[in-house]
Amino acid sequence: MDQYRVFGNPIKQSRSPAIHQSFALQTKQNLSYQSQLVALDSFSQTINNFISQGGKGANITVPFKEQALALCDQLSERARLAGAVNTLSFEQGKIIGDNTDGLGLVQDLISHNVLFKNKNILLLGAGGAARGVILSLLDQQPDLLVIANRTVSKAETLCKQFSDNRLIGCGFDEIELQGYDVIINATSASLSGSVPPISEQLISHKTVCYDMVYSKELTPFLIWAKQHNAKKVIDGLGMLVGQAAESFSIWRKIKPDTASVLTKLRVELMLE
Ligand code: NDP
Numbered sequence: 001m002d003q004y005r006v007f008g009n010p011i012k013q014s015r016s017p018a019i020h021q022s023f024a025l026q027t028k029q030n031l032s033y034q035s036q037l038v039a040l041d042s043f044s045q046t047i048n049n050f051i052s053q054g055g056k057g058a059n060i061t062v063p064f065k066e067q068a069l070a071l072c073d074q075l076s077e078r079a080r081l082a083g084a085v086n087t088l089s090f091e092q093g094k095i096i097g098d099n100t101d102g103l104g105l106v107q108d109l110i111s112h113n114v115l116f117k118n119k120n121i122l123l124l125g126a127g128g129a130a131r132g133v134i135l136s137l138l139d140q141q142p143d144l145l146v147i148a149n150r151t152v153s154k155a156e157t158l159c160k161q162f163s164d165n166r167l168i169g170c171g172f173d174e175i176e177l178q179g180y181d182v183i184i185n186a187t188s189a190s191l192s193g194s195v196p197p198i199s200e201q202l203i204s205h206k207t208v209c210y211d212m213v214y215s216k217e218l219t220p221f222l223i224w225a226k227q228h229n230a231k232k233v234i235d236g237l238g239m240l241v242g243q244a245a246e247s248f249s250i251w252r253k254i255k256p257d258t259a260s261v262l263t264k265l266r267v268e269l270m271l272e
Contacts, residue, residue, distance in 0.1 A: 003054060004033040004251065007046060008061035011037045015265065016059055019244045022264065023256035031056075031252070043067045051090050057251045058088045059244070065099075065128050072097035081162065082132040087247040098250055101129060102136025104243030105184070105212070105236075111259075112234055114182060114208050116140030122175065123147045124196045125186035126154035129212055133186065134162055142166060148175050148198070150187070172198050179204025183225070185211040190219035200228040212236035216269055237269065238262055 006016040012035075020033035038046045043064045050058065060068040065084035069075065072085060076098040079085045085097035106116075121142045123130055126149035137145055146168045149155035155169035168176075180202055189196050190213035203209070209225035214235040218226065222233040241262045249255040 002029075002031040002056045003050075004031060004057050004059075005050060005055065006033070006035045006059040006061060007038045007043070007050075007064060008035075009038050009040055009063065011035045011061070014061065015240065016061075016244060018268075019241055019261055019265065020248060022261045023245065023248045026260070027248075027252065027254050027256050029252050029254070038064065044071055047071060047088070047095075051095070055090055057090060057247070059247055060086050060088060062128075065132075069097055071095055078102060078132075078135045081135050082128075083161075084128045084132055086132070086243065087250055089251060098247075099132050100243040100246035100250070101132035101239070102134070103246045104239045104241070105133045105210075106136045106140060107242045107245075107258075108236075108238030109182070109208070109210065109234070111238065112208070112232065114232075116142045116182070118143050119181035120144040120178065121146070122180040122183045122202060123186055124172075124184065124198065125149055125188075126151070126158050126169075127186065127188070130186035131158060133184070134158065134167075138162070138164055138166065144168065146170065146175060146180075148172050148196075150196070172196055175199070175202060177201050180207055183207060183209045183230075185209070185213070185219075185221045188213065190215075190221050193220055195220050195224045200224075203228045203230050205229060206231055208232045208234065210234045210236070212239060214240065214269070216272060237265060241265065 068085040073094040074096045079099040082099045087098040089096045147155045152171040159167040159169035209230040211219045211221045214237040
């Protein structure tokens with residue numbers, strides 16, 4: 001049976017095994033997918049051990065996405081630009097890296113009827129998650145993509161790296177005031193119960209607010225967005241399922257249906 005794993009630290013919370021097992025059942029693929037905790041100093045050794053045991057592919061999560069990139073013999077353009085890899089494939093002695101976070105995000109937003117063409121997007125955060133979605137967002141042909149971050153230099157550096165005149169990097173207090181069409185929170189602020197300190201005037205009646213973090217209840221950012229009359233609020237559970245579906249289709253060359261898996265996962269989350 002083909003073996004896949006997700007590697008991270010911590011890893012106990014990972015929903016990836018449940019998601020991939022659902023995809024495998026649905027598409028009748030004979031595979032096993034498990035999670036594995038990796039000691040902070042033994043990432044490359046752990047991956048090499050898995051390859052020598054016959055592993056076919058892996059997902060990589062916090063904090064190893066940059067280290068995964070360094071291990072690769074071949075990289076997709078989006079992984080190279082993101083500077084991070086969340087999907088590894090092991091083929092003919094080579095390690096091939098990709099990053100499916102951006103597609104997962106964009107497809108989830110599209111499934112909520114959010115369109116990007118000629119729109120103004122505000123991306124909060126400049127960490128790995130933000131980096132991973134920039135190329136996919138630009139591919140959707142927005143007019144403007146503003147990246148705002150607590151550490152301003154990181155947002156500015158990202159803009160330089162992507163070198164696209166639709167990108168602007170700034171701090172939270174420097175964002176030009178206008179009603180954005182989409183505001184995406186790619187910070188981890190919600191995990192600590194806080195909201196990035198941005199003006200509520202960035203929200204208008206047409207603004208869709210998205211938080212990459214998901215939880216049983218609305219995240220602090222989404223509560224804030226609702227209080228300021230955002231048109232729609234969406235959490236990151238759909239992105240999680242979407243990025244997993246992209247990894248699955250890279251490995252198995254078959255695209256699973258995400259809607260049914262997302263519904264099941266949402267119910268499980270609500271029951272926790
Ligand atoms: P990183 O640690 O790489 O980056 C964290 C980002 O959050 C940085 O921009 C940091 O700013 C900012 N930040 C942290 N705390 C605060 C705060 N209190 N106020 C404002 N900004 C803050 O993490 P990732 O980019 O990998 O992940 C970000 C979030 O996205 C995580 O919560 C993760 O769970 C989620 N995620 C969800 C996915 C999904 O599929 N739904 C996929 C990937 C990530 P600074 O640079 O100044 O430190």
